[in-house]
Amino acid sequence: MEFCNIGKAVLTKALGLQKNYSEMIETSYEVIDIETSGCESCKWHNIKSVTTPSEELYAECEKACASCPHRCMKTEYTYKKVYHNEQNQFGYQETLKTNAIKMFIIYHFLGPDSIGFLKNIDLQEVANIIGCDIKTIHNNNLLLKKYGYIHFTKVDTNRINVYLPEYENYFKPASHGGRGFLGMSKNVLDEVLKITSINELRISLRELMEFDSLKNQKTDSIEKNYQELRRMLPAYCKRNIIQKASSKLSMFITEIKDNLVKFTIKPEYDAKKRKEEQLTYYEQEITSFSQEFAHDVAEINTNIYNSKDSKFADFFTEPETVEYCCWFFTKLEIADLASLCLQYSYDIVIKALQSIYKTYKLRGTPIKNLGGLTRTVINAMY
Secondary structure (H helix, E strand, O other): OOEEEEEHHHHHHHHOOOOOEEEEEEEEEEEEOHHHHOHHHOHHHHHHOOOOOOOHHHHHHHHHHHOOOOOOEEEEEEEEEEEEOHHHHHOOOOOOOHHHHHHHHHHHHOOOOOOOEEEEEEHHHHHHHHOOOHHHHHHHHHHHHHOOOOEEEEEEOOEEEEEOOOHHHHHOOHHHOOOOEEEEEHHHHHHHHHOOOHHHHHHHHHHHHHHHHOOOOOOOEEEEEHHHHHHOOOOOOOHHHHHHHHOOOOOEEEEEOOOEEEEEEOHHHOHHHHHHHHHHHHHHHHHHHHHHHHHHHHHHHOOOOOHHHOOOHHHOOOOOOOOOOOOOOOHHHHHHHHHHHHHOOHHHHHHHHHHHHHHHHOOOOOOOOHHHHHHHHHHHHO
16 A cells, blocks of 8 residues: 554553653734723723623623724733643553564565454564564564554454454544554654664654644644653663664654754655545545446456356345445545545545445436435445
8 A cells, every 4th residue: 555544542552651841832813902092091991890791781882992093902811721631631551662663564465454453464464564583573572462553353364363452442533542644654654663762762753743733724834842751762762862763763853953843744745745645545535436446347247257256246135136336526525535545545535436336326316416425325334
C-alpha cells in the first residue's frame, strides 16, 4: 500500500507517554475602557446600569454604546489552568523500541481489512524491509503480542496472521472513544525506516502527529522549548541529547537555539500535500475497483467465471438466478468515496459499498447521494 492510517492513541503509547504537566491558557478579549471613554458621565451608561439584558431599553443602550464616538477599548485577559495527562487520555501500554515500532507501522502498510486483520504475512519480507534478521522479527512479534499491540497466530515457520486490536477505534468519532489517526505515506515510511536512534524516531513521529493536528492551520513550523521536548522523552534526555537527535531529523528542517528548537516540515512530508496525494491515490483505487468489478460481473453473468473465485465474492452472494449489475461512479461519487477512504480506510469503504450494492443496486433503488449513504452505512457498522 502507498498509504496507511495509524491510530494516534496507540502510536503515542508505543513511543512513550508524555509526562504529566499543567499549563495556564491565556485568553484575551476586548472590553470598553470605562475611564478613558468617559462613560461615567454618559446617560446611556447610567441607564444601562439599572436595566437588564431582557429589557428593550437595555438593547437601546447597547446600540448607543456601540456607536459612541468617545468609546475606547482595552484588552483584558483570563487565565485557565489546564492539566495534561496522556495516560488518562489514551490509556497505558508498554513503550516500544525502534524495531518493534517499525514493525507495528509496517503491518499497517500491508493492507489490514476493515477490522484490522492481516493474513499470511511473510516475516522474512518484513525483516528485509527493516534490515534485520528473522530472529529479531520473531522476538519483537512476541513483545508486540505481550504488550497488546497485536495478536498473531503462526501459519508456518515464517508466516503469520495478524490482528490489530485497536484498528477499528481509529475511525470512531471522539464521542465514541476515537482519538484520531495519522495518515502516513510510503515516502514517510521510507524515512522512518532509515532512523536508528529511538529518540530521533520519537521526536519525528511526535512532530508528524502534531503537524497533522494543525493541518487546518496555515503553518509549517512548530517551536518547542526544551522542557516541552523533555516531556516526550526519557528522563536521561538532557539538552545536548535533544539537540543531537533534533539535528538529524530527515523530514524536518530544524533550527536549534539556546532556549528552543524550531521544526519546519519539508514540503514532501507535509500533511496537506500528503492528503492531496492520498485523495488522488484513492480516486484511482475506486476507479480500478469499478472497472475490475464490471469485468467480474460480465464473466459471472455469462457463466465463464464462478462468483466464488472473484475477489469481490462477498458482493455476489445472491441466489444464482439473480443477474448482477455493473457499478460505475460519477466523478463526484469517486471524489466522495476517496474522501471516505482517507477518513476511514479503503477496505471499510468497500465493505460499506458491498452492503449498498445488495440493498440498493440489485433492487433497483435509486441512490441520490452515494457519499452520504456510504458514510451512514459506515457509521452504522462501527
